[in-house]
Structures are given as C-alpha cells and as structure tokens.
Amino acid sequence: MVLSREQQEREALRQYAAEALRGLYTGAPIASPFVGGRAAGLRRLQAFDVRRYNATHNHVPDGETSRLSPYIRHGLLSLREVRDSVVERFGAATSRGFVMQLLWRVFWHLLYRERSMASAVDGALAAAESEEAAVAESGSSASEAAAPGGRAPRFGTYGLYCIDESLRCLRETGFLSYQSRLWIASYLLHWQRVDWREGFRYFQEHLVDADSVVNALSWRWVLGEISGRPYFFNRARVEQCTDGEYCARCTVYRCPFEGSLAAVEERARRPGAMIR
Incomplete structure (x- = not known):
C-alpha cells in the first residue's frame, strides 16, 4: 500500500487515512x-x-x-x-x-544486545506481526485476535478506576504517563495473570511511541525477570500521583491495592486473587 504524501489539513488527512486503512482498525478513527x-x-x-x-x-x-x-x-x-x-x-x-x-x-x-533478551523480544515481535493477517480478516483488534483459547479479550474494564481510566486513555490517545504504564502492567501481570507477551502486543498496538525493545523489556522488568524484584504499586501511590482523584471516583467495594507494598504483593499472590 502506498499512501499519498500530499499536504492536507489535519482533519482531511484523518479522513483519508481512515478510509485508506479501513479494516486494519476497530472503533472510531480518532486522530492522535x-x-x-x-x-x-x-x-x-x-x-x-x-x-x-x-x-x-x-x-x-x-x-x-x-x-x-x-x-x-x-x-x-x-x-x-x-x-x-x-x-x-x-x-x-x-x-x-x-x-x-x-x-x-x-x-x-544495550540489554537487548544480550542474546537471551534479544530472542525473547524478537519472538514477541514476530508473534505480534504474524497476527496482522488475522486482524485484517476478522476485523478485530490485534489483542482480541491474540487471546488464546477463544476466550474474551483481557483488556476490557475491571471496575478499578485507576486501571480502567488508564486503559481508556491509552486507547483514545495512544499515550500514557510512565506511572499509568506501570499500573496497567503490574495489574495485568500480577493480578490478572496475563502473559507479558499479551501486554506487549496491546501496547504495541495502541502506543504512538511503542518501541518494541523498550516495550518488551519494560514488561519483563515489571514481571521481575530483569531486576529480580517484581513491581507492585499500592493505593497510597495512586492517591499521591492523582491527588486522590482516581480513588475518589473508584466504586470498588474493597480496594485490592490497600496497605503496604508487601501486603499488596502477598494479596496478589493468593490463589484466586484475580479481580473480575
């Protein structure tokens, strides 16, 4: 496919791209x-x-x-x-x-240059690229096509305002602050037991600044494979970073992130700890 490079006003360019790329995305064609x-x-x-x-x-x-x-x-x-x-x-x-x-x-x-790290990143990227044909055929998003076993996609709503609002922002703007990226990754990996490759694919699909190396290794860092210590966050951190706004808007009865980081980690590791 060859796209026109003719200079156009932004709205006209959005309409042109939406039509030219029809079938490769879902939802409304929102400009970055x-x-x-x-x-x-x-x-x-x-x-x-x-x-x-x-x-x-x-x-x-x-x-x-x-x-x-x-x-x-x-x-x-x-x-x-x-x-x-x-x-x-x-x-x-x-x-x-x-x-x-x-x-x-x-x-x-630099870390990617190590053979073991490179193979993991390249494998995840190859898997993501191989799904493009399935996306075009099914009309679904890459993350939906990637959900194994035909189960529902993992990236819906969870009833936790800090997570749901971060995911909404990601889908609608293609950009997230560093803290929001960490919260999403930590929750999906440690609470929802999402494979890091699924999270990698989802960020690759939506982030306008998605760098396959940084993206993949950041997910593995949150998992704890690089530093030896998995990343968790607690309610106090969310309140600090949002001036309490996110927690005030959350309707969940019992916040899973309440307490110290050690308490949150212990709670997340319990069998059946996943929040639905």
Whole structure:
C-alpha cells in the first residue's frame, strides 16, 4: 500500500487515512493528539520546560511529561539533541532527572544486545506481526485476535478506576504517563495473570511511541525477570500521583491495592486473587 504524501489539513488527512486503512482498525478513527514530523518535534522540544517536568511528571493524568517520546521513537529527534537542548537551556543539575530517563532507553537497547533478551523480544515481535493477517480478516483488534483459547479479550474494564481510566486513555490517545504504564502492567501481570507477551502486543498496538525493545523489556522488568524484584504499586501511590482523584471516583467495594507494598504483593499472590 502506498499512501499519498500530499499536504492536507489535519482533519482531511484523518479522513483519508481512515478510509485508506479501513479494516486494519476497530472503533472510531480518532486522530492522535500528536502532530507528526520533525518540525513538530522540534517545536515540542523548544517548548519543553524541565523545571515543570521535575515538579509534576509523576502526576496522572495531566502531569508535565515531555511528550517527546513519539518523536524519539520514530527517529525525528535524537537522544543527543534532546539532551543537549535541555541541558543547554536549564543546566546539568536541573536536567539530571530527565536525562536519566533518556538513559533508560539506552539501557534497554544495550540489554537487548544480550542474546537471551534479544530472542525473547524478537519472538514477541514476530508473534505480534504474524497476527496482522488475522486482524485484517476478522476485523478485530490485534489483542482480541491474540487471546488464546477463544476466550474474551483481557483488556476490557475491571471496575478499578485507576486501571480502567488508564486503559481508556491509552486507547483514545495512544499515550500514557510512565506511572499509568506501570499500573496497567503490574495489574495485568500480577493480578490478572496475563502473559507479558499479551501486554506487549496491546501496547504495541495502541502506543504512538511503542518501541518494541523498550516495550518488551519494560514488561519483563515489571514481571521481575530483569531486576529480580517484581513491581507492585499500592493505593497510597495512586492517591499521591492523582491527588486522590482516581480513588475518589473508584466504586470498588474493597480496594485490592490497600496497605503496604508487601501486603499488596502477598494479596496478589493468593490463589484466586484475580479481580473480575
């Protein structure tokens, strides 16, 4: 398939892409909030204030994340020029936390060079790519096609506001804050017993900044295969990152994330702990 490269207004381009790609997606054809192209990436980089990032980047859902990851992922901005721009404008000390986040991307790709890690990532990516034909034939999403045994897809609603709202944001915008990504992965892996490859596929399908290496190894990190310690979160963390808003809106009778991290982990590991 060859798509037209003719310059169009954004709405006209959305309509053109929706028609050209019909059958390859489900639901309404919603345009990404990100404007593509290097020029847009450079504008975003120049507008980025690392001081606001330092103060609010862990706040969900409207914290000051850089939103540069799609441009980095698709090769429109390099890690070096992003680092240099931020450090030059705000200084090395103020930029340290943000630069560390850039280095995580380098770390995952260096780790990928290890044969065992590469084979796992490549296997998951190959499986995801092989499902494209099934998606086109069935009209379902890749994650639905991937659900083994014909069972219902794993990525619906769970009655937990922090998880359901994060999944809604992912589907509708193609972007998530770092905290929301961790919450989804932790809940699906440790409570719903989802295979990490299913989560990997779902993020690959929806994230506009999906990097197969970073995505796959991040899921395995949450699982505990890389650090030796699985990632869990508790209600206190959700309240801290959302100013209590998510918990106030949640209607679940008994929050599974209540208590210390140790208590949450112990609860998740009990037989039958999955929340339906």
